[in-house]
Amino acid sequence: MPELPEVEVILRGLAPSLLGRRILRLVIGEKRLRRESPPEELQEWLPGRAIFGLERRGKYLLFRLEGGVTLLLHLGMTGRLLLGSGPSPPLPHVHLVLEMEGGLALAFQDVRRFGQALVFPPGVEPAPLSQVGREPFSREVTPEWLAEAARGRSRTLKNFLMDGRVLAGIGNIYACEILFAARLHPAAPAGRLSLGDWTRVLKETRRILNAAIAKGGTTVSDYLNSRGETGLFQLELLVYGREGEPCRRCGQAVVRVSQGGRSTFFCPKCQKER
């Protein structure tokens, strides 16, 4: 589910409630997530510690805890982080509940269990972060850097955009939207774009991610923010999920193709292969 904008919206929703607050107790569900620290480790390192920092790296959320402990969460496809106060009816598919000071509770719910919950003791660098690429909003990301990263690559542009080891946080929905906005064909070889192409890609990437954050993210089926609300950016999608519907720019039917096992939506008239 969540790509960079959704994780960012969740982070901003959690921060006012969680920062400075102490974890009192941890409840762990029956089934494991795809990647999850052993229950003993979670119980050893989380309860009793206050949360003093919340950060996002790509689609990862980092909880910085007292004493240099880091809790790393990834929401996979269907993960949600829901804030609740007081006793509430137990939700299905909840894998972790952080019971906080003041009767607040944070539940990690994940139907498909592709999510991750990993704890790292003081001094241990969270390993998954070493694979995370640059942040799209970083000044280190320029059209020149993108062109260099793509140089000699035969893989498709859409595949390249979704590679979190290059640019972090762009998933299937936003990759489709960015390429439509930049008027580039998703199957174009990444290594063949001009500097002008990369300039448009970067500009549209930042514009669309910012717009999606401002709209509270995109809900196509599962995504909810930390208060249990849907996003609104799905109302602004121009190609994703619109197979057979008229392109909002030229009227041509939007096409769906499969790239690397994922659906790609694009307008064959606006996004010419060159």
Next chain:
DNA sequence: CACCCCACCTGCGTGC
């Protein structure tokens, strides 16, 4: 190394 494909899960919509 670059690239491709599949595995990992559950639920939902569609068509027979």
Next chain:
DNA sequence: TGCACGCAGGTGGGGT
């Protein structure tokens, strides 16, 4: 109604 199938915001490991 039941069932089989395809599909879903992601990542990572194995093969070529």
